Amino acid sequence: MNQEELLIKKDRMRFIKNKLPANLALLAILFDVFYFVSIYQSDVRDYYYTIMIGASILYNLVFMLACFLSSEGIKNYKLGYAWLLAGLGIGQIVRIFVLPAQAHATELKKVGRVMADGQYTFVVVCLVVSAVCCLAAALIGGYRSVVLKQYQATLETKSA
Amino acid sequence: MAQLRLEHVDKIYDNKVQAVFDFNLDVKDGELIVLVGPSGCGKSTTLRMIAGLEDISRGHLFLDGKDITQTPAKDRDMAMVFQNYALYGHMTVYENMAFSLTLRKEDPNVIHKKVLAAAEILDLTSQLNKKPSQLSGGQRQRVAMGRSIVRNPKVFLFDEPLSNLDAKLRGATRREILLLHKRLGATMLYVTHDQTEALTLADRIVCMSMGHVQQVGTPLELYDSPANLFVASFIGLPPMNFFDVTVKGDKLEGKDFQVPLTAEEQKTLSSYQGKEITLGVRPENIVEGGSLQIKVFSNENLGMNTLVHGHLGSARITAKLRGWKNYKEHDVVNVSFDRKHFFDKETTNAIGREQKQ
Structure with missing residues (x-):
């Protein structure tokens, strides 16, 4: 890509939405949905895990809201939302070790292993993909936001 | 291309x-x-x-x-x-x-x-x-x-x-x-x-x-x-005035008015002698001064021009006169037509070209 094409590409950013990271953020929500649909089908009749699932429901609501807002924000090249997306991505990785890993490692007398191998693999994949989407959205969106900001500053300098 | x-x-x-x-x-x-x-x-x-x-x-x-x-x-x-x-x-x-x-x-x-x-x-x-x-x-x-x-x-x-x-x-x-x-x-x-x-x-x-x-x-x-x-x-605003008239020698005879014809107009209408035609006159082709009398019933000032609505005999007519006029209802304005259009009564097609009075 030559210099002129690069310049046009930057200039285009003034008029087109930052769609790729925005869509990645939406994809992160989708995989989070896959995750919680899978995990809430478990009925372990155990007070501890019921509490954990309750907390997980609340977190999911927060995650989906924050991720959706970030998607809209990053679409308009707002750098702050890239940081939020990065935080949400890291949060998805951490979640693997909170509920699924513990449930997978625990065996109860009444129901046996709380989370079977197959389900565990599935939810881990869902969370990892969701996390990757969030982090990629943060990286791409953040980078583009910075590039656009710098380009606009150049334009302002020129016009001044 | x-x-x-x-x-x-x-x-x-x-x-x-x-x-x-x-x-x-x-x-x-x-x-x-x-x-x-x-x-x-x-x-x-x-x-x-x-x-x-x-x-x-x-x-x-x-x-x-x-x-x-x-x-x-x-x-x-x-x-x-x-x-x-x-x-x-x-x-x-x-x-x-x-x-x-x-x-x-x-x-x-x-x-x-x-x-x-x-x-x-x-x-x-x-x-x-x-x-x-x-x-x-x-x-x-x-x-x-x-x-x-x-x-x-x-x-x-x-x-x-x-x-x-x-x-x-x-x-x-x-x-x-x-x-x-x-x-x-x-x-x-x-x-x-x-x-x-x-x-x-x-x-x-x-x-x-x-x-x-x-x-x-x-x-x-x-x-x-x-x-x-x-x-x-269709073309022209205000629209053209139309009158049913009969070609009689050197003039057009309406129901209760007469419009003189130029020699050239007489030539154009030579094949219509004694026949009824439609006379068309654009409001802007009506000028003050002449033998035709418009009985005014309303006057609209547009700034540069004035639209005078009235009757020529019993026919409705609108004239677009230059300048600011203050005609009142029942006033009589003497006018003439500086350009006329003639149309065949049956075919509605134009007869010849427009003529200057």
């Missing part, structure tokens, strides 16, 4: 209603043709047939000598601007203008250049990030035009693009379309029912009524030498 030719084009709908009859027209490269006529006269149908949005029932359509009668709309290389703008509300101005090129999978950088160039022409650069709902009617119509410009089509088709705008915006946008035509030098077909738009924009006007072409000519030809009673009544 874009020359358009319509040969014996008819439009007959499935219910056997014929909307357009034997339409023939040669549009030269870079010409701005205005199709004008009242609602339901077939002008929009003709435009839609040219665009490929309606089938041509009979006849042929040629673009640069190539028969495109059966060519689908998307392959005709024509762009249409609609009355209701037809913009995508969820897209920005930039996205709306770029949309057709995006669908064609053109290079995004090329699209960007074309959109910026079109926005520059239409003075929309500062509006590119706005949604259509944030724009005024005139700006929305400019976006619709911009969407056409970026495609660089062979022919631009405008279907009453100014009808949704208020009078002031209409005037401004009309001037922009004229400038655009001069700047692009593109072939354009423009449909309107507004004769002012037709007279001010057109290189040539096609006047239509009931699906038939009544006259094709320059604005001046249509104004000065209307081919028939319909064109005479």
Whole structure:
């Protein structure tokens, strides 16, 4: 890509939405949905895990809201939302070790292993993909936001 | 280069209603043709047939000598601007203008250049990030035009693009379309029912009524030498005055008034001696001073001119007199006609050419 094409590409950013990271953020929500649909089908009749699932429901609501807002924000090249997306991505990785890993490692007398191998693999994949989407959205969106900001500053300098 | 030719084009709908009859027209490269006529006269149908949005029932359509009668709309290389703008509300101005090129999978950088160039022409650069709902009617119509410009089509088709705008915006946008035509030098077909738009924009006007072409000519030809009673009544504001008169020697006799004829006019009407014809006089061709008497019943001051409404004998007449007048009801104004139009009573066609008194 030559210099002129690069310049046009930057200039285009003034008029087109930052769609790729925005869509990645939406994809992160989708995989989070896959995750919680899978995990809430478990009925372990155990007070501890019921509490954990309750907390997980609340977190999911927060995650989906924050991720959706970030998607809209990053679409308009707002750098702050890239940081939020990065935080949400890291949060998805951490979640693997909170509920699924513990449930997978625990065996109860009444129901046996709380989370079977197959389900565990599935939810881990869902969370990892969701996390990757969030982090990629943060990286791409953040980078583009910075590039656009710098380009606009150049334009302002020129016009001044 | 874009020359358009319509040969014996008819439009007959499935219910056997014929909307357009034997339409023939040669549009030269870079010409701005205005199709004008009242609602339901077939002008929009003709435009839609040219665009490929309606089938041509009979006849042929040629673009640069190539028969495109059966060519689908998307392959005709024509762009249409609609009355209701037809913009995508969820897209920005930039996205709306770029949309057709995006669908064609053109290079995004090329699209960007074309959109910026079109926005520059239409003075929309500062509006590119706005949604259509944030724009005024005139700006929305400019976006619709911009969407056409970026495609660089062979022919631009405008279907009453100014009808949704208020009078002031209409005037401004009309001037922009004229400038655009001069700047692009593109072939354009423009449909309107507004004769002012037709007279001010057109290189040539096609006047239509009931699906038939009544006259094709320059604005001046249509104004000065209307081919028939319909064109005479449709073109011109206020409309032409018409009187039923009988040709008698060196004068025309109305029910209760007489209009003298010049030698030249007598010659033109020589074959109509003793016959009844229709006399047409434009309000602006009525001047103060003369043997004809108008009994005034209202007076409208327009600044530079005054519209005087009254009766010539028992016939209604409107005169557009120069200057500010203050005639009152029952006043009598002596006038004469400095230009007359004659129409055959049966065929409604113009007799000879207009004559100076």
